[in-house]
Amino acid sequence: NFMLTQPHSVSESPGKTVTISCTRNGGSIASNYVQWYQQRPGSSPTTVIYEDYQRPSGVPDRFSGSIDTSSNSASLTISGLQTEDEADYYCQSYDTSVVFGGGTRLTVL
Amino acid sequence: EVQLVESGGGVVRPGGSLRLSCAASGFTFDDYGMTWVRQAPGKGLEWVSGINWNGGSTGYGDSVKGRFTISRDNAKNSLYLQMNSLRAEDTALYYCARGVTAYYNGGRFDYWGQGALVTVSS
Numbered sequence: 595n596f597m598l599t600q601p602h603s604v605s606e607s608p609g610k611t612v613t614i615s616c617t618r619n620g621g622s623i624a625s626n627y628v629q630w631y632q633q634r635p636g637s638s639p640t641t642v643i644y645e646d647y648q649r650p651s652g653v654p655d656r657f658s659g660s661i662d663t664s665s666n667s668a669s670l671t672i673s674g675l676q677t678e679d680e681a682d683y684y685c686q687s688y689d690t691s692v693v694f695g696g697g698t699r700l701t702v703l
Numbered sequence: 704e705v706q707l708v709e710s711g712g713g714v715v716r717p718g719g720s721l722r723l724s725c726a727a728s729g730f731t732f733d734d735y736g737m738t739w740v741r742q743a744p745g746k747g748l749e750w751v752s753g754i755n756w757n758g759g760s761t762g763y764g765d766s767v768k769g770r771f772t773i774s775r776d777n778a779k780n781s782l783y784l785q786m787n788s789l790r791a792e793d794t795a796l797y798y799c800a801r802g803v804t805a806y807y808n809g810g811r812f813d814y815w816g817q818g819a820l821v822t823v824s825s
Contacts, residue, residue: 595765629811631748638798638815639748645810684748688808691762692738697747 596620598685598695605701610675614698616685617667628668629686630659633697639684643670677702705729705814707799712819719789723819725782725799733757733777736807739784741795742818751797752784753807762807766792789823796820 597619606612616628628646631639641650643659646668656676661668668687672679680702685695711723725737738753752773754761761773772785782799797819800812 627810633748638817639812640815641811641813644803650813682747686748686811688810690808691764692750692753692808694740694748694750 595691596687596689596693598687598693600683600685600695600698602696603699603701605703606675607703608675608677611671611673612675612700614670614672614683614685614700615667616669616695617665618687619666621689622663623661623666623668623687624663626687626689628659628661630657630668630670631684631686633682633684635681642683672700675702705801707801707814707816709797709799709816709819712797712821714822714824715789716825717790717823719823720785720787721789721821723784723786723797723799723821725784725816727780727782727799727801730801732775732780734805736802736805736809737775737782738800738802738807738812739773739782740798740800740812740815741793741821742798743792743795746795749795753802754782755807756805760806786821789821791823794821794823 599617630643632642633639647659684697706728708726739751752763754773770788774783799816801814
């Protein structure tokens with residue numbers, strides 16, 4: 595099995611750009627797709643990025659995803675930050691099982 | 704409209720058992736793998752268990768292996784999680800989620816229920 599490690603928290607000002615990393619420990623980040631979920635307080639998670647960089651319909655193009663095989667990590671980048679982006683973000687991937695990262699709390703100051 | 708509605712949560716003593724159910728509607732249930740994900744109070748998401756479209760393959764997280772059993776009844780459009788030998792650390796909100804393929808480990812989860820709260824306490 596493998597683990598996905600995320601920073602515990604990040605913060606940035608409205609209008610700025612923030613990047614959240616997700617590092618895979620065990621196996622290649624490119625082996626299986628990475629998804630990103632947003633979870634606001636009191637709500638169920640929703641997908642903001644799937645299959646490394648795809649955006650579901652309805653998700654603003656301010657959200658983008660990528661993977662970097664040199665650092666064996668995936669990244670979620672949110673540009674033009676808005677206060678409504680303040681939430682917890684989780685990366686997720688899979689092999690024979692399913693793995694979630696520990697989550698990153700984004701604060702938009 | 705896709706809907707997933709969990710039920711069966713409650714308070715149970717350590718060592719006890721509980722069975723969660725997830726009623727699915729708005730899609731062809733037996734086309735999809737299903738999964739249970741939990742979230743302890745103030746903590747992150749943890750994958751608990753998954754099951755393929757026909758129940759022929761299942762998977763479990765290390766923390767619940769040997770204690771929890773996932774199953775499904777495609778005729779009733781329902782997913783279940785039998786939880787035995789419950790511990791205080793199993794206290795969490797349990798979400799039912801739909802995969803995007805016929806396999807529980809085939810990608811993302813596109814629909815989630817609102818969760819069922821399980822509290823393990825003496």
